[in-house]
Amino acid sequence: MKPLLEIKDLHASIGGKEILKGVNLVINEGEVHAIMGPNGAGKSTLSAVLTGNPAYEVTSGEVYLKGENLLTMEPEIRARAGVFLSFQYPVEIPGVSMTNFMRTAINEKRAYEGKEPLSAKEFLSLMREKKKLLELPDKLNNRSVNEGFSGGEKKKNEIFQMAMLEPCLSILDETDSGLDIDALRIVAEGVNRLKTPHNASIVITHYQRLLDYIVPDFVHVLADGKIVKTGDKNLALELEEKGYEGL
Amino acid sequence: MRVSKGETYERVFVNEEVKLCIEQEAGSHVKIHVINASFCITVNQIGEGCSTEIYGLEHLHGEDNVTAETHVTHAVGGGRSNQLIKFVLDDNSRGRFIGDLKIAPDAQQTEAHQTNRNLLLSETAEMRTQPQLEIYADDVQATHGASTGQLDESALFYMQQRGIDKNKARQLLVNAFMKEVIDTISDEKIREELLDAVDGVVE
Numbered sequence: 001m002k003p004l005l006e007i008k009d010l011h012a013s014i015g016g017k018e019i020l021k022g023v024n025l026v027i028n029e030g031e032v033h034a035i036m037g038p039n040g041a042g043k044s045t046l047s048a049v050l051t052g053n054p055a056y057e058v059t060s061g062e063v064y065l066k067g068e069n070l071l072t073m074e075p076e077i078r079a080r081a082g083v084f085l086s087f088q089y090p091v092e093i094p095g096v097s098m099t100n101f102m103r104t105a106i107n108e109k110r111a112y113e114g115k116e117p118l119s120a121k122e123f124l125s126l127m128r129e130k131k132k133l134l135e136l137p138d139k140l141n142n143r144s145v146n147e148g149f150s151g152g153e154k155k156k157n158e159i160f161q162m163a164m165l166e167p168c169l170s171i172l173d174e175t176d177s178g179l180d181i182d183a184l185r186i187v188a189e190g191v192n193r194l195k196t197p198h199n200a201s202i203v204i205t206h207y208q209r210l211l212d213y214i215v216p217d218f219v220h221v222l223a224d225g226k227i228v229k230t231g232d233k234n235l236a237l238e239l240e241e242k243g244y245e246g247l
Numbered sequence: 248m249r250v251s252k253g254e255t256y257e258r259v260f261v262n263e264e265v266k267l268c269i270e271q272e273a274g275s276h277v278k279i280h281v282i283n284a285s286f287c288i289t290v291n292q293i294g295e296g297c298s299t300e301i302y303g304l305e306h307l308h309g310e311d312n313v314t315a316e317t318h319v320t321h322a323v324g325g326g327r328s329n330q331l332i333k334f335v336l337d338d339n340s341r342g343r344f345i346g347d348l349k350i351a352p353d354a355q356q357t358e359a360h361q362t363n364r365n366l367l368l369s370e371t372a373e374m375r376t377q378p379q380l381e382i383y384a385d386d387v388q389a390t391h392g393a394s395t396g397q398l399d400e401s402a403l404f405y406m407q408q409r410g411i412d413k414n415k416a417r418q419l420l421v422n423a424f425m426k427e428v429i430d431t432i433s434d435e436k437i438r439e440e441l442l443d444a445v446d447g448v449v450e
Contacts, residue, residue: 051408052407053404054400054404074407074413075404075407075408075413076407076408076410076411076412076413076416079407079408079409079410080410084408085408087405087408090405091399091401091402091404091405092402093399093402093405093406093419093420093423094423095420095422095423095424095426095427096419096420096422096423100419101406101409101411101419102409104411104415104419105406105409105410105411108410108411108412108415109410112410144423145405161409165409165410
């Protein structure tokens with residue numbers, strides 16, 4: 001069976017500065033991979049490159065999603081093919097309602113899969129069902145995307161969108177940052193409930209804390225643009241205790 | 248024309264050039280929308296306690312060349328005025344906003360706001376903004392703001408990351424920008440028609 005995601009010797013830079021210096025990673029269906037590492041190691045760059053953020057340039061290397069070349073796909077095609085990023089800093093979009101935004105996104109994905117668009121009724125009942133999962137308020141529908149949301153609401157809203165879009169590969173970029181313990185629990189439970197044998201997650205985090213809730217199968221340490229160590233969940237505990245210097 | 252004491256003059260002009268000179272008597276209300284056409288609106292509040300609202304929305308394409316011009320004078324006190332003028336400029340279009348706002352020495356306790364926001368969708372479109380404020384009274388609340396920018400790249404990427412086609416994402420942002428003006432129209436029928444025209448582009 002082909003891996004879900006295969007990253008081979010990936011190099012990437014921003015503004016001419018090389019950030020990723022040869023990343024190799026294989027992710028299979030059903031797996032949760034944590035990526036930890038000090039600030040500036042390239043964790044967010046990796047998520048930006050995988051999702052096709054135009055600010056970053058891939059200078060060499062290959063990435064395959066289910067055997068297809070991911071790097072030649074436009075960002076929206078990657079998303080429709082099932083790559084989802086929970087943004088570290090979700091963007092506020094004044095004037096675009098959550099309903100309009102989400103309905104456009106869902107129907108674009110359905111069209112890509114050769115499915116009929118959802119009717120207004122089907123769509124709204126799906127919104128209702130998924131909002132419950134994240135304990136989000138009903139009034140969400142008419143609000144502009146992320147506008148005036150608290151830090152916790154923004155992160156919940158990311159996982160809510162993940163629940164709506166059912167991606168095969170979710171990248172959670174510092175989803176725990178800025179969350180109090182209750183919001184962290186809701187977000188983590190949401191992520192856990194969305195787990196199936198056919199999808200996988202990359203959990204990018206600084207801290208062990210999130211990994212108490214979302215238990216990884218693998219923990220990778222990214223330092224200076226490369227994965228320098230891989231282990232199981234115990235590696236995260238070890239890092240918590242000894243720090244990155246102790247490696 | 249003159250709007251008599253306590254009267255209301257409210258109009259929405261769509262695709263129709265507008266040239267108006269209005270004197271407002273005490274306690275009168277003026278609310279004007281101009282959509283997709285050049286206009287020159289002069290308002291003089293000669294009576295106390297008037298309100299004036301002027302909204303302009305210009306979505307320009309091709310070789311369009313549109314000027315929005317307002318001259319608002321608060322001659323006496325206790326009046327309010329609000330102006331919101333927005334341009335969306337594509338292709339080789341040219342836009343110009345000239346906005347004079349004058350608060351006379353006797354016009355104490357005036358509240359006046361003027362906002363001009365412009366969105367450039369092409370590198371060859373051009374916008375010129377000339378706001379001019381003359382404030383001679385001290386007990387007033389007056390604000391003005393003018394900005395010209397491009398679509399928010401981070402918002403575009405965020406939408407693409409959710410599977411929304413880049414052109415559709417651009418359209419959603421442009422519509423959101425225009426909606427702020429359309430939402431201020433009191434007449435529900437006209438408002439809905441304009442919103443449909445704006446949203447229709449996305450379907």
